[in-house]
Amino acid sequence: MFSLKKSILVSNVLDPLTRDPIDLKMVYERLFKENRYESIETRLIKNQQLIKCFNKLRTARTSVTYYITGDLTRNNLSLSTVNCKNRIKAIDYCKESLKDAQKTNCNYMGIASGRIEENALLNLDLFVDSMNEIMHWIEKKGLGIKLAIEPLDQYAHKKNVVGSLDMTCRLINKLENLGWNENHYILTWDSAHVALNEDDFETSIKSLSKYIYKVHFANAVLDKSDDLYGDYHIDFKKGFMDLKCARRILQVCKKYINHPIEVSCEVREKNIDHCWGLEEELYEFLNEAMNI
Numbered sequence: 001m002f003s004l005k006k007s008i009l010v011s012n013v014l015d016p017l018t019r020d021p022i023d024l025k026m027v028y029e030r031l032f033k034e035n036r037y038e039s040i041e042t043r044l045i046k047n048q049q050l051i052k053c054f055n056k057l058r059t060a061r062t063s064v065t066y067y068i069t070g071d072l073t074r075n076n077l078s079l080s081t082v083n084c085k086n087r088i089k090a091i092d093y094c095k096e097s098l099k100d101a102q103k104t105n106c107n108y109m110g111i112a113s114g115r116i117e118e119n120a121l122l123n124l125d126l127f128v129d130s131m132n133e134i135m136h137w138i139e140k141k142g143l144g145i146k147l148a149i150e151p152l153d154q155y156a157h158k159k160n161v162v163g164s165l166d167m168t169c170r171l172i173n174k175l176e177n178l179g180w181n182e183n184h185y186i187l188t189w190d191s192a193h194v195a196l197n198e199d200d201f202e203t204s205i206k207s208l209s210k211y212i213y214k215v216h217f218a219n220a221v222l223d224k225s226d227d228l229y230g231d232y233h234i235d236f237k238k239g240f241m242d243l244k245c246a247r248r249i250l251q252v253c254k255k256y257i258n259h260p261i262e263v264s265c266e267v268r269e270k271n272i273d274h275c276w277g278l279e280e281e282l283y284e285f286l287n288e289a290m291n292i
């Protein structure tokens, strides 16, 4: 049955507080004490002390998602590159991250496909190969973690293989042919990426409904002549995202989706003193947006 779960993107909203393990410990203590969210999305927790602390705090109702998209990019690794050595390294990096993720019983591991090289369809096939190998490995190890694929923008900024609605549908078809479905991986539907790809929201949600388990309200400036054009995780002042837009997205989700979805706001805070201020604002935004 369709339902909405509030989620927080810790690594964006509280970003300045995620650098120091002591700050991060306080972040998790506060989040679990206030108990406002049923889902936490963040970077992979690797610090031993933090793992212990997180496991102590965590409640059964909280779903946990780690994104390693940024880590892969920073390490110059791609799951879809024609450079065979690099792709194998990327797969190994994912496996190591999954082992770490299991220490805090994470539910989803978020990845992206990597940048388009010369031939996007070849890159797509290689990404399917990578996912296939990783998901087989997850099954073999009995980790019970699902991959969360976030289609990024294909043309505007990060130029990822997956991608537009067309490329995302191709990915799903290829994976279905290999026997993989929503029991093994899900999609994170991000409004900024969909808008930058110039895909229609309703068509996108309708086509991907079986796989959308996460929604990010993310904003972007869509005017190509503007310096801010692209995927910059900006606040909701300039750009297309507002309460009306967020509500419309959830109404469309309600129309086509038959399972619970986790919903969060993707805004990157830079000022360490305003992190909790932003969290409050976005919590209110989520509350109002969910009132559909």
Ligand SMILES: [Zn+2]
Pocket (backbone or CB within 6 Å): 150, 190, 216, 218, 266
């Ligand atoms: Zn996102």
